[in-house]
Amino acid sequence: MRDIVFACSDIHVEVEGKEVVKGVTLEIRRGEKHAIMGPNGSGKSSLANALAGHPNYTITSGEAFIGGGNLLEMDATERSRAGLFLAFQYPLAIPGVTVANFLRAAVKAQNGNDEESLRNFRKELTEKFQLLEVDKAFATRYVNDGFSGGEKKRLEILQMAMLKPKIAILDETDSGLDIDALKVVSKGINASTGGDEAILLVTHYQRILNYVRPDWVHVMIDGRIVRSGGPELALHLEEHGYDWMKREASPVA
Amino acid sequence: MDKELMDLDTILARKADFRPIDKFEPQWFYDLRKAGWEHYHDSPPPNRASNVWRYTDPSLFVIENPEQLLDWLPVLPDDVTQELKPMKPEHAAFGYNRSDLRTFTQMAPELGGSGVIFKDLFAALRENEDIAGPHFGKIVGPEFGKHEALNMALWNNGLFLHIPGNAVIEKPIYMHRHPTGQYTLQRLLVVVGENAQATIIDDYSCHCRGMGMVTNAAVEIFAGESANVRYVNIQRLGEDSRPYITERAQIGQNTNLHSIFGSVGASVTKVNAGTILNGRGANSRMSGVIFGNGKQHFDYHTVQNHRASESFSNLDFKVVLRDKSMSAYTGLIRIEKDTVNCEAYQENRNLLLNRGTRAESIPELEIMTDQVRCTHGATMGPIDPEQVFYLRSRGYSEPDAVKAIVSGYIEPTLNQMPADIAGILRELVHDRLDGNGNGGRVY
DSSP, X not given: OTTEEEEEEEEEEEETTEEEEEEEEEEEETTOEEEEEOOTTSSHHHHHHHHHTOTTEEEEEEEEEETTEEGGGSOHHHHHHTTEEEEOSSOOOEEEEEHHHHHHHHHHHHXXXXXXXXXXXXXXXXXXHHHTTOOXXXXXXXXXXXXXXXXXHHHHHHXXXXXXXXXXXXESTTTTOOHHHHHHHHHHHHHHSSSSOEEEEEESOSGGGGTSOOSEEXXXXXXXXXXXXXXXXXXXXXXXXXXXXHHHXXXXX | OOGGGOOHHHHHHHHHHOOOSSTTOOHHHHHHHHHHHHXXXXXXXXXXXXXXXXXXXXXXXXXXXXXXXXXXXXXXXXXXXXXXXXXXXTOSEEEEEETTSOOEEEEOGGGTTTTOEEEEHHHHHHHTHHXXXXXXXXXXXXXXXXXXXXXXXXXXXXXXXXXXXXXXXXXXXXXXXXXXXXXXXXXXXXXXXXXXXXEEEEEEEOXXXXXXXXXXXXXXXXXXXXXXXXEEEEEEOOTTOEEEEEEEEEEOTTOEEEEEEEEOOSSEEEEEEEEEEOSTTOEEEXXXXXXXXXXXXXXXXXXXXXXXXXXXXXXXXXXXXXXXXXXXXXXXXXXXXXXXXXXXEEXXXXXXXXXXXXXXXXXXXXXXXXXXXXXXXXXXXXXXXXXXXXXXXXXXXXXXXXXXXXXXXXXXXXXXXXXXXXXXXXXXXXXXXTTOTTTSOOO
């Protein structure tokens, strides 16, 4: 148990009265990289949003822990401060709020007080800008306002790199990225994880896993994890698709 | 007694009561005041079918038994003690306008020799008749409307500011307008010469509470050719105040006027603000930031009257409402015939922080010519819960998330203002968001 940073068991999630996650159990240790793969509508993004505390996703039963804390007793703010990070599939624009001010406030909120000096913050921000190959002018733009799809995803990973969560859930961070942007974003993910920081990568495609090598791959179909394995499972899926597994997963009539 | 059913004898008797303030009062001034008194009694009540009065009950600003106020005429300089207030170093001049005291003004030493006149309005009407006389009552006069007529008849404290031609006053000229008692009737007259430059902060604030105070204020601004003027109207009155403010500015050829309205105080606020673009190339910008809390009610009406060719106006009003507050915005763009190539833009946006708030937005266009570019837009919508969640997922508390979204919402409007003015408005809104009274400290 010592190294477990995130665990959930038998999580059920409802959206608008419909059950979309039907009992998911996961255990993630410090620095581990997990991938959840599955076809559209399998409940992957619902699980990600529910764990982050999105008000439209209700966890109806199960347990979840982060660090030593009971996740389900925390609101979205507390989950973030406890070290859970969600990289959004569709990041929201906050017009009028600059990237720099937004990140400064977020870092401040995480640390609970203003320990980190402004100079440290700026230094680190500059480093992360270089890591994710974004221009300095990014800092004074309004958060995601008029950003391209690739810029939005870079900003998500930039936030992760600044906030240093215990567990980052990346919800289809690879979607909508061309191959160059995918490489940059993957570089950012690799540079920010693997030490203490664990990730749970939610994706349709095996493609990003060529750059971010998972320790574990879980396959989710119809709200359940139907198979878990090593990185070779992802390659198998890439070749054979999900259909064979769907047939295996569906209850015998 | 029902005011609308007074018999003729009573009206005549009241008119007869009207008398000069003192033996120094110029005849033209007495005539204007008397015309106001008569118009007040003779004119019908405001028409509630018109957009200007659709959302706010005119009787909220009615002054009961105004004849009582006939004996409450302006305090003459010899009679009273001055209330001294220290001027802040960031201001070029300081004016204090309180209805039960003599008006007080003070100028920074560097204004010596500039020719700037800043003084009590009554004094100016006698001592600077050549400048004040031709402008006083010309754009908010006795026949403007019923409430304006009463203001003309009974106002008893006011300020006069004259910036001579070519004078450039960098620091803002700050005026604290302090209502007291149940009724305050006050005026401001500003006359800016050609090529001159000034920023005027007209700050309505008081600690007043629980008195149902009515403030009836009239503001007239004249800006000459190529002048550059900012007029900043701040309303942060106590929570039971009811201000009724009519502002008109008349600007000349190539004149720039930026009128800024920041409103967070009072219970019911009714403002009618307008710019008359009287010269070719005149440029009127108008910005507004309103934040409502509790059951506050804001009713802002704006007018851009293009009377000259190639004149330009741009209006940007942002409204944020919380609890059960309400805003009605009505904006008139009027472009006179025989003008060409005027441009007029108007945008009013409303952010509703919870159910129970209400926003109305009505543009009115009176375009009497063909060669014109004109657009208007209005939006109103709730705060996006997905935005709130996004920020909370980054560790923002819910109040901080809302504060960030509201700050961001008004920021593009504040960006169009000088930093010091933007700072004042930003602080007003943040104070309200933090739940502090009616917009923070009184001067």
